[in-house]
Amino acid sequence: xxxxxxxxxxxxxxxxxxxxxxxxxxxxxxxxxxxxxxxxxxxxxxxxxxxxxxxxxxxxxxxxxxxxxxxxxxxxxxxxxxxxxxxxxxxxxxxxxxxxxxxxxxxxxxxxxxxxxxxxxxxxxxxxxxxxxxxxxxxxxxxxxxxxxxxxxxxxxxxxxxxxxxxxxxxxxxxxxxxxxxxxxxxxxxxxxxxxxxxxxxxxxxxxxxxxxxxxxxxxxxxxxxxxxxxxxxxxxxxxxxxxxxxxxxxxxxxxxxxxxxxxxxxxxxxxxxxxxxxxxxxxxxxxxxxxxxxxxxxxxxxxxxxxxxxxxxxxxxxxxxxxxxxxxxxxxxxxxxxxxxxxxxxxxxxxxxxxxxxxxxxxxxxxxxxxxxxxxxxxxxxxxxxxxxxxxxxxxxxxxxxxxxxxxxxxxxxxxxxxxxxxxxxxxxxxxxxxxxxxxxxxxxxxxxxxxxxxxxxxxxxxxxxxxxxxxxxxxxxx
Amino acid sequence: xxxxxxxxxxxxxxxxxxxxxxxxxxxxxxxxxxxxxxxxxxxxxxxxxxxxxxxxxxxxxxxxxxxxxxxxxxxxxxxxxxxxxxxxxxxxxxxxxxxxxxxxxxxxxxxxxxxxxxxxxxxxxxxxxxxxxxxxxxxxxxxxxxxxxxxxxxxxxxxxxxxxxxxxxxxxxxxxxxxxxxxxxxxxxxxxxxxxxxxxxxxxxxxxxxxxxxxxxxxxxxxxxxxxxxxxxxxxxxxxxxxxxxxxxxxxxxxxxxxxxxxxxxxxxxxxxxxxxxxxxxxxxxxxxxxxxxxxxxxxxxxxxxxxxxxxxxxxxxxxxxxxxxxxxxxxxxxxxxxxxxxxxxxxxxxxxxxxxxxxxxxxxxxxxxxxxxxxxxxxxxxxxxxxxxxxxxxxxxxxxxxxxxxxxxxxxxxxxxxxxxxxxxxxxxxxxxxxxxxxxxxxxxxxxxxxxxxx
Numbered sequence: 001x002x003x004x005x006x007x008x009x010x011x012x013x014x015x016x017x018x019x020x021x022x023x024x025x026x027x028x029x030x031x032x033x034x035x036x037x038x039x040x041x042x043x044x045x046x047x048x049x050x051x052x053x054x055x056x057x058x059x060x061x062x063x064x065x066x067x068x069x070x071x072x073x074x075x076x077x078x079x080x081x082x083x084x085x086x087x088x089x090x091x092x093x094x095x096x097x098x099x100x101x102x103x104x105x106x107x108x109x110x111x112x113x114x115x116x117x118x119x120x121x122x123x124x125x126x127x128x129x130x131x132x133x134x135x136x137x138x139x140x141x142x143x144x145x146x147x148x149x150x151x152x153x154x155x156x157x158x159x160x161x162x163x164x165x166x167x168x169x170x171x172x173x174x175x176x177x178x179x180x181x182x183x184x185x186x187x188x189x190x191x192x193x194x195x196x197x198x199x200x201x202x203x204x205x206x207x208x209x210x211x212x213x214x215x216x217x218x219x220x221x222x223x224x225x226x227x228x229x230x231x232x233x234x235x236x237x238x239x240x241x242x243x244x245x246x247x248x249x250x251x252x253x254x255x256x257x258x259x260x261x262x263x264x265x266x267x268x269x270x271x272x273x274x275x276x277x278x279x280x281x282x283x284x285x286x287x288x289x290x291x292x293x294x295x296x297x298x299x300x301x302x303x304x305x306x307x308x309x310x311x312x313x314x315x316x317x318x319x320x321x322x323x324x325x326x327x328x329x330x331x332x333x334x335x336x337x338x339x340x341x342x343x344x345x346x347x348x349x350x351x352x353x354x355x356x357x358x359x360x361x362x363x364x365x366x367x368x369x370x371x372x373x374x375x376x377x378x379x380x381x382x383x384x385x386x387x388x389x390x391x392x393x394x395x396x397x398x399x400x401x402x403x404x405x406x407x408x409x410x411x412x413x414x415x416x417x418x419x420x421x422x423x424x425x426x427x428x429x430x431x432x433x434x435x436x437x438x439x440x441x442x443x444x445x446x447x448x449x450x451x452x453x454x455x456x457x458x459x460x461x462x463x464x465x466x467x468x469x470x471x472x473x474x475x476x477x478x479x480x
Numbered sequence: 481x482x483x484x485x486x487x488x489x490x491x492x493x494x495x496x497x498x499x500x501x502x503x504x505x506x507x508x509x510x511x512x513x514x515x516x517x518x519x520x521x522x523x524x525x526x527x528x529x530x531x532x533x534x535x536x537x538x539x540x541x542x543x544x545x546x547x548x549x550x551x552x553x554x555x556x557x558x559x560x561x562x563x564x565x566x567x568x569x570x571x572x573x574x575x576x577x578x579x580x581x582x583x584x585x586x587x588x589x590x591x592x593x594x595x596x597x598x599x600x601x602x603x604x605x606x607x608x609x610x611x612x613x614x615x616x617x618x619x620x621x622x623x624x625x626x627x628x629x630x631x632x633x634x635x636x637x638x639x640x641x642x643x644x645x646x647x648x649x650x651x652x653x654x655x656x657x658x659x660x661x662x663x664x665x666x667x668x669x670x671x672x673x674x675x676x677x678x679x680x681x682x683x684x685x686x687x688x689x690x691x692x693x694x695x696x697x698x699x700x701x702x703x704x705x706x707x708x709x710x711x712x713x714x715x716x717x718x719x720x721x722x723x724x725x726x727x728x729x730x731x732x733x734x735x736x737x738x739x740x741x742x743x744x745x746x747x748x749x750x751x752x753x754x755x756x757x758x759x760x761x762x763x764x765x766x767x768x769x770x771x772x773x774x775x776x777x778x779x780x781x782x783x784x785x786x787x788x789x790x791x792x793x794x795x796x797x798x799x800x801x802x803x804x805x806x807x808x809x810x811x812x813x814x815x816x817x818x819x820x821x822x823x824x825x826x827x828x829x830x831x832x833x834x835x836x837x838x839x840x841x842x843x844x845x846x847x848x849x850x851x852x853x854x855x856x857x858x859x860x861x862x863x864x865x866x867x868x869x870x871x872x873x874x875x876x877x878x879x880x881x882x883x884x885x886x887x888x889x890x891x892x893x894x895x896x897x898x899x900x901x902x903x904x905x906x907x908x909x910x911x912x913x914x915x916x917x918x919x920x921x922x923x924x925x926x927x928x929x930x931x932x933x934x935x936x
Contacts, residue, residue: 379838422855
């Protein structure tokens with residue numbers, strides 16, 4: 001085996017590792033009621049929002065950090081984190097791209113974000129989030145014509161308070177879990193999408209998150225609502241610059257699908273995973289949940305997870321409406337000293353609900369990866385159906401792959417299936433490819449891509465290409 | 481909180497009373513036993529009874545045990561007629577315990593082959609307590625669970641089986657635990673120790689059964705040590721009365737090329753929790769876990785299994801099937817752990833459940849924890865109902881729906897039972913399952929009809 005190549009790979013510098021030097025308007029580290037008041041004030045929020053945040057904060061104080069995950073990390077000092085950071089000139093927001101700080105644009109350039117004409121070519125509306133304040137939103141008009149609201153959550157709180165009041169926290173309540181409570185108290189930005197009845201969103205919506213400014217936790221809050229017969233596809237992609245100190249990210253994503261609505265939420269996550277000793281990577285504690293509130297609604301989660309030192313993430317579906325559908329497609333790749341504890345929850349409440357879970361985990365280096373999932377079928381979910389498949393691929397003998405699926409079934413008409421396999425890349429598979437003149441490296445890449453195919457084909461076109469490239473970069477040379 | 485405290489204290493008080501009585505009757509115990517008892521009591525006091533907040537007890541509520549006021553039985557009186565009815569009709573070496581107390585009258589210990597020792601724990605301790613002291617508690621320490629700690633604090637009776645190298649015990653060994661209906665519910669904390677030296681072979685049947693009205697609590701700890709090439713087939717036939725509470729842990733240690741085959745057949749008991757753990761410590765060691773559980777009424781059956789692959793080239797194979805009716809609650813938690821550098825492992829796990837009622841519940845959690853790359857591990861679990869097409873296929877052949885469903889359910893259980901080597905047990909369980917089916921499926925009647933038809 002080409003251990004040298006492996007070494008090379010492990011030592012590979014983080015490609016997206018660069019820091020943009022922009023003065024940030026940052027509050028001193030620490031969290032108390034005044035920090036929350038500061039954030040709320042900064043955002044120009046109404047009184048009820050501040051109260052909502054404080055309620056979450058008080059619940060958070062009573063909670064303890066979860067310890068059940070198969071993760072190992074030092075305790076997080078929440079008083080050492082700065083909870084607000086925004087690009088300096090917040091008051092006079094740029095009106096067009098020309099006014100945007102050139103350094104910021106440069107950052108986007110490096111990341112390859114299609115903000116300029118590329119945005120038009122790619123047909124993607126970008127609500128780019130730089131640190132905590134959204135800088136610019138494109139294609140608003142086109143969306144406006146269709147009646148779709150796509151803006152930052154701060155704007156939504158200001159412009160559409162009734163909608164926000166009605167839906168915020170209705171899927172992930174303030175006290176849902178430790179990290180969700182923290183997020184509810186201090187979230188600074190995120191996206192808001194509202195697709196009215198009968199409207200199919202004319203384009204794929206996309207947000208690029210980017211963590212900058214040392215020591216700043218990123219607390220995003222995303223809320224997507226699809227009314228009856230509405231449809232939307234939402235893309236989320238992340239990269240982060242290289243840092244020495246661990247950065248905390250605790251996001252909350254809430255999806256609400258009413259009757260016959262369809263929400264597709266795709267993520268490519270490539271945050272800084274830390275150096276070869278696992279130092280400096282992002283801590284990613286995310287609560288994502290979709291609520292299939294209406295009959296025949298459908299929510300689909302697709303994720304490609306290649307980054308972060310710690311990933312704690314369980315995109316879930318609450319299948320409340322009759323015959324609603326929940327889907328989860330995931331590829332998670334860990335290398336170096338990365339740790340990932342990820343999976344999904346499918347809660348079947350309504351009659352005839354269906355869910356499918358396809359999870360592919362690839363572990364290499366000294367990483368550890370766990371699939372943790374729950375399929376729960378309530379007594380009223382007659383004829384509920386679930387299929388779960390989670391496969392793990394191990395590359396090298398120092399990594400770990402674990403599966404912890406929970407099934408709680410309380411209905412005799414439910415059919416629930418789960419299967420999992422763990423294996424390595426077969427010598428014979430490699431040999432077969434090599435005997436046909438394919439290099440070992442390419443053969444591994446082919447096999448791994450084939451392993452993930454079921455998930456990649458669920459991704460929107462632009463993401464699928466990016467995901468495959470990401471996977472190749474992450475695993476290049478991991479097998480010799 | 482005070483409630484929980486008092487539950488723990490009640491058990492500790494029983495322990496105190498009992499220890500005082502024993503000291504008076506038998507004088508001081510060997511120091512190692514006293515020390516372990518103390519450690520067990522201290523650990524139990526510190527842990528308290530598990531709650532549903534503990535991951536390992538997430539689906540099993542033991543308040544029924546914690547709140548109970550159980551006495552320790554002092555004699556082994558049991559109606560011989562009832563005992564005869566309950567006893568397995570198998571020619572075997574037999575040790576019988578009534579509410580945990582050894583019953584010599586119901587035991588047969590003669591004609592054991594040379595090299596085999598089978599004695600009640602109390603006698604083993606009397607004869608040579610040091611020989612027992614070494615292995616006892618090595619696999620299942622007081623840290624394992626509050627129940628293991630409690631067992632250690634109370635332990636004084638049980639069974640010790642020792643086989644010298646190459647000894648083959650032809651007849652099965654039955655460890656029979658009878659539960660007696662009495663004025664006050666009783667508790668027992670039996671301890672079983674099986675030590676099998678190189679290339680020895682045995683079949684052990686652990687049989688839990690009792691009088692219908694009994695409502696006792698059994699807290700069993702079992703340690704099995706298999707040396708090189710030893711082969712043990714281990715049956716746990718649970719036919720305890722429906723109000724009985726049963727918690728047990730079986731911890732197996734396997735050396736090179738040893739083979740452990742378990743049949744965990746669970747039909748009775750109100751609350752049954754079994755932990756089955758094997759340590760595959762030597763190359764070529766193999767563990768087979770077969771399980772069948774049938775729950776009805778308000779029965780609660782919890783099976784936890786764990787295969788620790790500590791050495792390369794070890795194999796584990798698991799197949800558990802559950803049938804749940806009425807308001808029964810089943811739990812299956814199977815785990816396969818492959819340690820670092822334990823290459824060339826094969827670990828397979830399969831769990832299938834059939835729910836016959838809308839109020840029945842199954843919680844399944846098949847886990848894999850793998851730290852080596854050259855392994856073949858898989859697990860699958862399904863929960864569902866009978867295949868309607870299969871039911872239809874039978875009906876097109878003139879079989880009425882109820883019979884068709886009964887036959888298919890039996891066939892579902894049959895996949896485990898066909899692995900059972902002892903016909904007497906397979907038949908007994910099959911008949912019991914047939915008798916439990918909602919249609920009160922008359923298997924015996926069907927067999928007779930079939931026989932009559934073939935005679936014609």
